[in-house]
Amino acid sequence: MRQTIALLLLLCTCVSAQLKAQHQDITFSAELSKPRMLVNSTVEYSLVLRNAQGTDLQAPDFKNFIVLRGPSRSMGTTIINGVGSSHLTHTWLLQPKREGELSIGVATIRAAGRTYRANSKKIQVLAVDAGAAALAPPDFLRAELSTDTAFVGQQIILNLNLYSTTNVISRNLMQEPDFDGFYAQPRRQYDGRPRTVIENGREYQRRTLGSLALFPTKSGRIRIDPYRMVLGTVRYRNNSSFSRRFTEQIPLNTDTMYVYVQELPQPRPDDFAGGVGSYRLQVQADRDQMTTDDALTLRITVTGEGDVERIDEFPPVSEKDWDIYDPEILQEEFLDSPTGMLGRKIFEYKVVPKRSGVYNLSPGLTYFNVDSARYVTDAPSTFKITVTGGSGQPTYDIDTSQVVEESLSLMAVSSLPAGRQYGISATESPLYWIVFLLPLLLAGGAIGWQRYQDHLDNRDPVELAKQRAAKAATERLKAAKTHLAKVEPRPFYDAVEGAVFGYLRDKFHLPVAELSRRNVAEKLRGAGALPELTARYDKLLKRCEMALYAGQDSADDLADTYREARELITDTERAID
Missing domain, CATH: 2.60.40 (Immunoglobulin-like)
Structure with missing residues (x-):
């Protein structure tokens, strides 16, 4: 009897703990698409229930807003590192009735036998400055620094941000700075999602196109030249009877920036x-x-x-x-x-x-x-x-050998070999003819060298870039092969990704800011590559990303990854001129 009671208590405890854990995973929250807005714009308000199916939703009173649309309902499931989660989202599109700090009240929903509450939200609504908005450009490009004053060697983050109010369909970076005076490292883990911001009385979608870590290598006022980009946007031209859609090419550039770099303070510690x-x-x-x-x-x-x-x-x-x-x-x-x-x-x-x-x-x-x-x-x-104390017999082996230069010593004078003759004619000496023909040989060599240099200068720069790209990729894959031999997964995947991106950068003249899986796929398709080749690149780069940033750096796939990278470069050279 006692054993049965103990078993029932244990079973109840486990069930209670499981139900408690399930309730802890269920969340209900309110979200706004932007923290600030203009009085003549709109905002999305969402209620998100995670890991449950809800009923009896009680939405807040939108007394300070005009409801333009909603509620719209959507459901979804995500799996991250083998752990799944679901969400149920109700969304409203709202327009404010007035300026100031407006509030949206509390919402409730029933799920798993309980009532969940979503907290109230506040949003700042600003007046429209018609004069400033009229002068503000519809699109602009800005390079933003984490700081413009630094010490030598200090890390500075540079983000290239696009502010846009139009429908952008293409971006072509024409020129980027050379960053003279900096050691530059491109970054991949930056937030490239669009954000709504207010600048000069207008609302823009701000998107980070690229990010760099800069380390100043010298002191003084260091200049960063502008980025230059051509933006493709969709426009409409209205005639009397119809509207015509066309693409407008808009040149954009960032401002010239300066970073003021100072030396490290003196005196520096001895250590x-x-x-x-x-x-x-x-x-x-x-x-x-x-x-x-x-x-x-x-x-x-x-x-x-x-x-x-x-x-x-x-x-x-x-x-x-x-x-x-x-x-x-x-x-x-x-x-x-x-x-x-x-x-x-x-x-x-x-x-x-x-x-x-x-x-x-x-x-x-x-x-x-x-x-x-x-x-x-x-x-x-x-x-x-x-x-x-020890016995005086070292148990360690440390290489402390040094290269000792041989001392300079005089050789003993030896006698002349037998049969040596003196007094022969100068024209009969080989040295005479060497000296006589040397100017002619040098002149011919100089002419040949000049023709060779002319040949190098006249080569097609695009073809030359392709040759350099293939050679550079081979050199970079040598580093990956070294890590493959040592079974070092993380450095191996980093070397493979760097080799592939470096090869494609030289192949298609891609700037550092545009090195991404999406841009690689677009460039390959534009160059006429077959979908199968594009898919292989995407699969390889995705495998590297999962190994580097998602912890899936197993040593089992190193050989296959290395072979696939080599075959991809070879097949690309054969398929794309």
């Missing part, structure tokens, strides 16, 4: 490692007890928002108590993130104690923090290492 930005340190020691015959291995991982290539080796322990050998750099890479470029660099140090004792080691990295504008040291871990 300054060169990093500029915001960094974190992770340290691992392979032991906590050792003898003077052993070497301690310290693996130090530096990550942060900054250029990790600027970080030099630094002493992780006191040179008074330890012999420090040159570290091995196990990894150095840039990782894209929604907030900017993240750098990661892994050092592996070998340090040998000079004497026995108990040591408290706190390896630290000294860098320049741009937020506080001062030098800081990050030393997150302290290791207690106990060292006892």
Whole structure:
């Protein structure tokens, strides 16, 4: 009897926990398509119920708005990393009745035996400035910097944003800056979704077309030249009896920008490692007890928002108590993130104690923090290492060999070989004819070299770009092959994606800002590629994206991915001139 009661209690507890977890997953929220708007425009108001089927919806009172449409009902299901979720959405299209801060009240719905509430929402409604709106252009291009004052080596995010009120059907970037004075890294993880913004009394759809991380390499006033783009928009020309649709080509360009860059403050700390930005340190020691015959291995991982290539080796322990050998750099890479470029660099140090004792080691990295504008040291871990005396026979093997230059020495004078003759005629000497014919040979060589240079200059630049593209792709795939041999999935997929994008960039003269799966597909179709080739590119690039950003970097598909990348480049060269 007791066992039956215990089993029933356990079953009730499990069911209760499961129902509670289900209720925790159910949400009901109100959403607005924009936080601010003009009094003569519209806004979408949505009520979204997730992970449930709802009944008895009680919509709010739209007393401050005119309901132009709605409610419209839509349903959908999404699966992310194997976890599914559903949503039920009711949407209204509203127009405000007046200016000011307007409120939309609370909404309720019944789901899974409970009543859920969606909080009230507020929206700022602005007056229309007819004069300013008349002067504002319908479309414009703007390059926006995260900051226009920085230190040498500080990360600056540049977003290329298009503001549009028209129906844009094409974009062609004609010119982009060369970023002289910066180290530039293109970003892929930026938000390219359209956003509604108000500029100069007009509402625009703002879309980020491309994003770069810039690292100044010198101080002073550094100029960034304009981007130039041709926009294709749909227009209508009305005649007396019909309306004719046509495409208008609109040239746009950004303003010239300047970044004011200053040197790092002086004096710099003696242990300054060169990093500029915001960094974190992770340290691992392979032991906590050792003898003077052993070497301690310290693996130090530096990550942060900054250029990790600027970080030099630094002493992780006191040179008074330890012999420090040159570290091995196990990894150095840039990782894209929604907030900017993240750098990661892994050092592996070998340090040998000079004497026995108990040591408290706190390896630290000294860098320049741009937020506080001062030098800081990050030393997150302290290791207690106990060292006892050894036998004098090292247990480690560290290559400390150096290349020794041979000293200059005089050779002994040797006697002339037998049979050497003197007094022969100059014309009978081979040296005479070499000297005599040398000007003629040089002249002929110069003429041949000039003709060869003329041939190079007269080559078709497009054809030359194709040759360079194929060669560059082969070189980039060599890096991928190295990571393939070492079974390193993440660096491998990054190298494959970089090789494919680099090849297509040179093949179709794509600017960095337009390197995306969608643009690649459009360029291939425009060049006459078969749908099968376009689909293969999309599949390969999608596989790389899933490996790099969705955690699906299995080592099982590396060989197939490498083979597919090589075959794609070869087939593209054969199919597209």
